Structures are given as structure tokens and as C-alpha cells.
Amino acid sequence: RFVAKGNQGVQHKNCGGMLVGGKYLLTAHHCADGSYIPDLVIYQGIDRNNPDERYVREADIVHSRTHEAGLEWNTYRSKIFNDEIWPRYESSFEGDKSDGQSAAYWLDIFEREPVYLESRPDDQKNNPAHNAHNNSDFAMLVLNEPIPHHGGAILSPLVDLDTGERFFNPGEPFTFYGWGSTGYGGASDPIATALMQAEFELYREYPLTQARDGNYGGLRGPLCSAESDGCRFRASARVDFIGIDTGLGVPGVGPGDSGSPIIAGDYYYGSLFGADNDPTGDAWIAAFSSIGWMMPSIARAIDGVIYPSDMGISLERG
Template structure:
């Protein structure tokens, strides 16, 4: 069955990187500075997600080949990182990275199999009259990596790592037919001739829930191609559930991701559900994210700490009178529950905080958000301000409102290496799956991973 899955998976193309064609520009106020773009010796343009300033979550194929003779070989441990909505004026960082040996367990099939088994039990419970949906095992793509940077990169915003479906709470955190905004810096035209300087955005959604059993015969739509639909009959005749480490999503507006920005996070409600991996050559509104659902348990020993933005707050101009809202996501990535008893420490009188969501026992892998308001009275701010939030013994989060520039022509250098990239032509095995019939067509196509 895994061999069949491997054949079917080839309908999704491998490409260099992914972004938004016919999208709309992201404004400075919409941009979140924990999402960055980068280049290295393997790719000219990918995106990543900063976690606690020290880590970068991205697509594994942005760092190394994941197939072929050089699969798994990292050509360079140097990254050129851009932080800002517009790349030509963005803050620039040169960093090296390591991948801790413990991270290898994140891609281990045994870890994923164990968590998938828990989820499948929940799937079976939805179809009680026929023993549940049939389990179809699928090849693990493992197109996800977390890099430990040699020097932190400050970021004021952040997100919470999350599964699409949480078997512990039986909660679907990214439900089907829920619109989310995808953002990227890749090509902006159908001819793939112009990379975006300013980040672009478009709208996307899932068509089935993560734990839905799906019908064995896909539906077809001229816009989306072949797509799966949920079984609605409790008898579950012909119903299937796919055990895999990626999830399909679909562009629903005029814009769509395409070559230019793999590794961009899929975000909804302050949660990071995965990174953009690849897309369909034929049906260009069909995409895949390498999702985090089967990885959450393995992340805990890798991080083993509480994660939050490296420098939560705002960068403003002197004299600013604006009232600002600052969301501070906090996530317990230790193996044990932690009792958070948040207290705001503020000598300026300019910060207030709604800490209700975090005022509780926070289980391992769980997260919460503290919502801070700064300058509710609209004073003119002429000096930099700071405060802090006490969470638990030995754990306090700094808050800073400063006058630092969000653009720069100066590079913050670490250990650096030259950046270059190659574009390749591959012979591609395109495949269409209709019901139980597999049609293979061998074509010679450009197939750059997103």
C-alpha cells in the first residue's frame, strides 16, 4: 500500500520554492516579523518561521535535496535572512545553523506511526456501524526541518506550534472550509518571471477535516482538480483514512501560491499548522503543507523549554501617539504541565494586559496568548518603554516599545557563506488517480519544488 501511495504522490510536483501569483500586497501593519525569507547555497528564495529567536522552522527541501543521489546532503550551513515586508529594505542577517541529532527522531516513522494510531482510533469511532474507515498508509514525505541558529534574531511577534487535529482533546484546530491567509515572497506573475519584493497574500482552505474518513472516489472540479470529500454515512462502506505527514489545501481567491517561497507557515488564529511544501503541476490551486500533527510529541524533547517571541513589543517612531495591541503567544514545549500565574510588572503606567488565557495550568505542548495594550491614553511617546510579565518561577517575558528601525542596509553578520542557486529540469512522472484506476503519463516538465 505504501508503494501505491508513492505512485499517487507523484502528481504533486517538486519545485524550488513557493509564493503568490495574482495575490495582493501585505501591508506593514499586517506583516508579522517572525516570518522571514532566506536564501542559501541550495535555494534562492524560501521562507521560514522564527521560534524564540533561536530556531527557524522551514521546509526541509529548502536546506537540502530530499531525493536523488545527494538526498540529505546539506550543501552549506549558511543562511542569508531577510526580515521585513519588503525585501529590498528589510533587515538583513547572516547566520549559520546546526541540526541537533535529536531532531532526527522527528522524522522517524515510528514516532509518527504511534501518534497516527491514536488519531485513527478517533476516526474509527466516527463510523461505528462498519468497524470504521479503512486505514491507508502513505509514504512519509518528512519535508520539514527546524534549524538552530548560531545567533538569535529578534522578533516581536510569534505563533503557537499546533496540530491540525489534537487527539488528546479531540479538537480540530484548523477546520475544513475555514479561510486562512497564505503569504509569500515568490513569483507574482503566471510566467514566473518576477519575484515579489513586497510580501503577497491570498486566501486558502482545507476541504476535509483531518480526522474525516474520505470517499474512495475523488470528486473533480475544473478549478481545484481531483479532491477528497468526507464520508457522511456511519456505515463507512468504501470509506478511507490516510495516514500521512502532509495535508492538502486549496487556493480559493484569485491569488495562488506558486514557485518562490517554500517553507512559508500556514497560520490561523495565532497557530502555526505547517509549512508550504509543494503543489500540483496540473491543478495549480492544489497545494500541500508539511503539517505538524504527527510531529508534536517529538518536538517536546527537542525544544524542552517555554517558547515565546524573542523580543515581544513594538518598534515605533519618537512622538507616536498610537494605541497598540501586542499579542504574546506562549507555548509550553516541556514534558510537564506548568502552572502559569501571570503578573504584569510595569512602572510606566502605559502597559495593560489581558492574561486570562494564560492564567491556568498549561499542559505540555499547549499554548496561550497574552494580549497587551500599550498607550491606551494616546500619549506622545518620546522615550523607549519597557515592562515584563512574570509567568512562573524563573520565567518572565520582557516587553519593549523602542525606536529601532524596521528597515536597514546593514547586515547583521554571523558566520557567513556565499549564496547561489541552481534551477533544474527534471523528467517528471505525472499521475492522475480516478477511483481505483491509476493513469501514468510520462512528461518532460520543469518541476521545481516550491
């Protein structure tokens, strides 16, 4: 758990995150938004009022609104469309490029987008306001000094778009840990005094969520099927998940859970963005920002082999 101070020097955001290599804190961008260098107080332990450790750090923000990430997002959604969506619903994407939903239209976009991005002046390439693509809410905070920690997780996409292999599927439960409100669906209930946990699973298969029935424009509208009159391709890095009824009521997430990691098994797939304030059916749907398309950006920012800092091992080049 960490508290980020804003440019006025007062508490700005209270969020969760995951430490990588002691130096990199993966979280939601809205937990440390702004162009300033945030001051952080980072807490470790499961008792909010009596944490095991407390660290004060400064951090630089590495987020997705960069020129390089824009190029990578275009490559990523091109793979989603060409390898996952178009082959399944070929008849839905017939037409020439003047048709805003045809395969020809999207192929033209994927070809022209890199040319446009590279043609921009440097002040636009280096300005986050000109690189606000796909509503991604992921950020990496690079700490000025490492923090010791015990455990670790392997950073992973949800799917390998080169092979089609799924690493995480609906119906596979995972435990979510967070410090948020004890109410569900964004209710303003008391904050948790101890680290909370609940069981969740993916709401629907990703990346097939990027193809939705033509009669619906919303992100959570019905997905395409063989009977769909027309598909709409809407690429997004946001992935929905839903609570599993444990007999104690359907679990949900609340304020304060933002930025907490989605970890299943030994793998980290992204960080919590937010949740609906009203249930869908019998459960609240939450969303996290998948890191799949940002793997190259993350690798550039880290540029090294990273592991928990007190495992008692050392690595050398070669």
C-alpha cells in the same frame, strides 16, 4: 525570507520560514535538504530589495526522519485510525488481519511497528535514510546565534486527538504571506518584490482526509461516506488548502513560497510544502506539512519556554 547555501557554497534554496524564540527557524525540509550544515542569509521586512534587517547565520537541521519521530508517527496514526476513522466507518474495516484494509490489519501494524523500530541496530536508528516515513516535509533549523524579532505564534496541532477538538476547520479563512512567484499554480512568473498576501482556507477537514473512498487511491480522491463501498486508510501529515476568490482571481502559491508558515489567528499549524501546477475546479490546491504529530520532536529540540526576543520581559526557572 531566507536563502540557504548548499555544500558548494552557492545559493541553494530561497524560501520562507517562521522564527521561534529567535533561534529556531521553522520551514520546509526541501528548503534545506541534505546532511550538511547550511549557511543562511535571513531577511526581515516587506521589501525584497531593501529589507529592514539582514542576518548571516549557520544552522543545524532538525527534521522528521529520526527514530523517535517514527515511533511518534506510529502513535499518531494509531490515534487517527482508532478515534477518528474506524468508529465512523466501522463496516468498511471488517475482516481479519490478512485483509490489508481491515481494522485487524491496522491494529496489528500499530502493535508490531514499535517492536520492529526498537529492534533495529543503532546505525539504522541514527540514519535518516532508514527513517523516511510519511513524506513529511517539515524541518527546524537551529541557528548558531539568535535573531531579534517582534511577533510570535503558538505552535499547535490542527486537532487534539485525545479530545477530538478541532482548532482549525474548513471555511475559516486565514491570510497566507509569502515571497513566491506572482503567478499562480507554480508558474514561472517574476518573483514578488514585496511580501505578498492572499486569503485561503482548508480544502477539507483533517484528519478525515485520511479515509478515502475505496475506488480511489489518490490523496485527493473522494472521502469516505456512509454510502462508500469500502474505505482506505492512508495516513499523511500533508494537509490541503485552497485559495478564496477575492474578486481579483483565485489566489495561489508559487515557487519561493515553500516553507512559509500557515498561521491562523495566533496559531502556527505548519509550513507550506508545495502546490499543483494545474487548477482543481477554479482554484489551485496547495499543501502544507502539519506539525501535529511532531509536537514531541519539536519540544525535545527546543526544551524550553520560548517567546519573541524583544518583548521587554524576562523569565526565570520556577
